[in-house]
Amino acid sequence: MWCHDFIGEFTTNYRELSRGQSQFNVYEVLNPKKKAKKKKYINSGTVTLLSFAVHTECTFLDYIRGGTQINFTVAIDFTASNGHPAQPTSLHYMNPYQLNTYAMALKAVGEIIQDYDSDKMFPALGFGAKLPPDGRISHEFALNGNPHNPYCQGIEGVMEAYYQSLKSVQLYGPTNFAPVINHVARYAASVKDGSQYFILLILTDGVISDMAQAKESIVNASCLPMSIIIVGVGPAEFDAMEELDGDEIRISSRGRYAERDIVQFVPFRDYVDRTGNHVLSMARLAKDVLAEVPEQFLSYMKSRGIKPSPAPPPYTPPGYPFQTQL
Template identity: 35%
Template sequence: MSGLSMRGKPTAFFNGSSIGSEDVEETNPSMKQFYVIRDNFKTLKDVAKAMKTAGVNDCGLIFGIDYTVSNRIQGQKTFGGRSLHDTSGPQMNPYQQAIYILGETLEELDDDGKIPAFGFGDSKTRDKSIFPLKSEGMCEGFNEVLDIYTQITPGVQLSGPTNFVPLIEEAVKIVKETKKYHILVILADGQVTNEKINQDAIVEASKWPLSIVLIGVGDGPWDSMKDFDDGLPNRIFDNFQFVNFHETVTGAENANTALALRALMEIPEQYRIVKDHELLMNR
């Protein structure tokens, strides 16, 4: 992936650059019935316009990083055989790339710039809990998320199993406390160990004004993530978007634009449903 080194930052990308996208599948759904939100935007400019129209201007962001041991081998095909968390090279690793690219876009949506950022799957938390990337307080913007990630990652002992439930539950807790819409961004390298409990957590999270964007880094496979995206009809709304990082940025004319577009693709419709279902009301 060119242009993403620790020495030189790429330019911002709310430029409307067009990338390849699947055909639009139009729907006219009942607002009280679950339906799959289709990826129906072709440019980042169109998504930005739709988000503005939907009123996404008071949004909180939450970040989660996967520190499971499978990261050591999940870069065999997509990261030159290196660990996905290797921070020793001159080029950003996939986690650093994703944090930087998403920060360029999502930071504009965050009203206060404070980002709760967590790790999970390390030797201390395993699949039972999460830990804050920053020892005290929240990260001040995505630049600090990236800086803190780069500082602490060499000292984190990878473990597992993979479980998103504690992170999703923490995000729901934050939403309840703040009473405002949030986007939870999870960076992870593959399948979860127990699909059922993760499915249940995603379904439960759909009762709250929370969108979940899973950026899959590494080789995959991604079968569960695709099912979490378009399956789970017991949800109040389609609250989960899966993005294959390597597939999205490889060969794209503008890798930054491509990833940001895929990550934000469902946000306008998700936010509209959140408002229509009155999930933003004080519950």
């Protein structure tokens, strides 16, 4: 039976190793115990450096500092399974005194993500509703009513557009995810040089009608600079959302597997108190909402060989002297 035995040790440092293969990088391996016992002991062998290379691991923040823009799009579920907004049991309840479940989730998660969006302008979409004036069913309509410019100023702007939509549209169905995923994917497909990264935030009650199409859209989007955060709203079982998350089993469609994991699912009910009216821990919610995004972001950049641009020098006001330390 083989067992491990201590041969010896040596010390070096980065400066010595950076000299590469040379007489400076041949090391005697010494065993203190053998040296103490044996007078004729010289060493237990030598270690010679054959090659030396430095590999720099770039971080998510390196890219952000280098100018990569993070673009968030918000998509909200307006299907009838959420309940009629006039009813107190509805997740979209138009309560004049407090935020409904969707509004609370949007505000809590939105305040987390907006710090990563440089211009704070968010395209905001709804899906699964009948739109005025003709009752047309839409699965990617602009919450602000302007399909040519669906951008809202900050999360407060998204909240305002959300409430306006609740007053004008009719909750209907079915619950189709693929249209909003494809909507963002079209933009992501046009910018693959690492200058922009797109994140779709979907707020939903978890009932989904186009599972096969949604999977196909996610598989197609997995090769784009894009991630998807799904926030489950309400008390339903979210088995379908867990499946889309793909943490346990990589998502696939028609025999094709997603190039990388791009979906993060978070059940919002895990972060609110028993009344459902207050977030227990914004820090824990923030951690879990963004848990996988940096790694998803880096996996895209690394797979495409995209390095972060150098961070610009700090801004110095005109006439302000430079400070140096001697």
